Amino acid sequence: DQQVKQNSPSLSVQEGRISILNCDYTNSMFDYFLWYKKYPAEGPTFLISISSIKDKNEDGRFTVFLNKSAKHLSLHIVPSQPGDSAVYFCAASVTASGTYKYIFGTGTRLKVLA
Amino acid sequence: GAGVSQSPSNKVTEKGKDVELRCDPISGHTALYWYRQSLGQGLEFLIYFQGNSAPDKSGLPSDRFSAERTGGSVSTLTIQRTQQEDSAVYLCASSLGQGETQYFGPGTRLLVL
Numbered sequence: 369d370q371q372v373k374q375n376s377p378s379l380s381v382q383e384g385r386i387s388i389l390n391c392d393y394t395n396s397m398f399d400y401f402l403w404y405k406k407y408p409a410e411g412p413t414f415l416i417s418i419s420s421i422k423d424k425n426e427d428g429r430f431t432v433f434l435n436k437s438a439k440h441l442s443l444h445i446v447p448s449q450p451g452d453s454a455v456y457f458c459a460a461s462v463t464a465s466g467t468y469k470y471i472f473g474t475g476t477r478l479k480v481l482a
Numbered sequence: 483g484a485g486v487s488q489s490p491s492n493k494v495t496e497k498g499k500d501v502e503l504r505c506d507p508i509s510g511h512t513a514l515y516w517y518r519q520s521l522g523q524g525l526e527f528l529i530y531f532q533g534n535s536a537p538d539k540s541g542l543p544s545d546r547f548s549a550e551r552t553g554g555s556v557s558t559l560t561i562q563r564t565q566q567e568d569s570a571v572y573l574c575a576s577s578l579g580q581g582e583t584q585y586f587g588p589g590t591r592l593l594v595l
Contacts, residue, residue, distance in 0.1 A: 370524075372524070374524075400581070402583075404586075409588065410588055410589075411486070411573055411575070411586030411587050411588050411589055412525070412573070412586045413585075413586065414583050414584070414585070417583070457524065457525060459525075461581065463581070469527060469530070469538060469541075470515070470527060470584065471527065472517070472524045472525035472526075472527075473524050474522070474523060474524035475524060
């Protein structure tokens, strides 16, 4: 059972336009959400996060939106740059019995076309 | 370096052999995580350490998988009697403490023939 879903395996966007990456989740107990970016042959790197008590967090060109009622979050990149081309993973964390567990989606490959 | 390091970067082994994967976390990070990413799949949580203890081992796929951490630093993930379905990239991450941002290593690419 995939608790965190990224239904678009890939996305192509023209340089300068907005990239919107989507993520859906099923567990209402998730209390923290994160986006990671991964280049080939490297480990994922943290990009931006949002607490479940917020609905928006912005950091430069990156904004994450959280819609708790729809159990949906999205990452907006504006303007998109060729260097943003990577695989983006959505992750959610839940605290259970005092331990933290992070559950990742399957990733969306973003290609920004010059 | 200052980041999480993993060794080996690539490992090819024959079915039935044991393999040991190593993770060196960022100095001072008390939490350490192991994940794996199979082809076309997301990151699958395997096990988590807080200090030297592993409060959550529920993600280990089978009893062929084990992990330990000594001295609150280096961790090893051991896979016994490897199977072809164990082929994946095994990623290690560390964080300052529970729930803090995780920093990932480059991963070990394991191929079981």
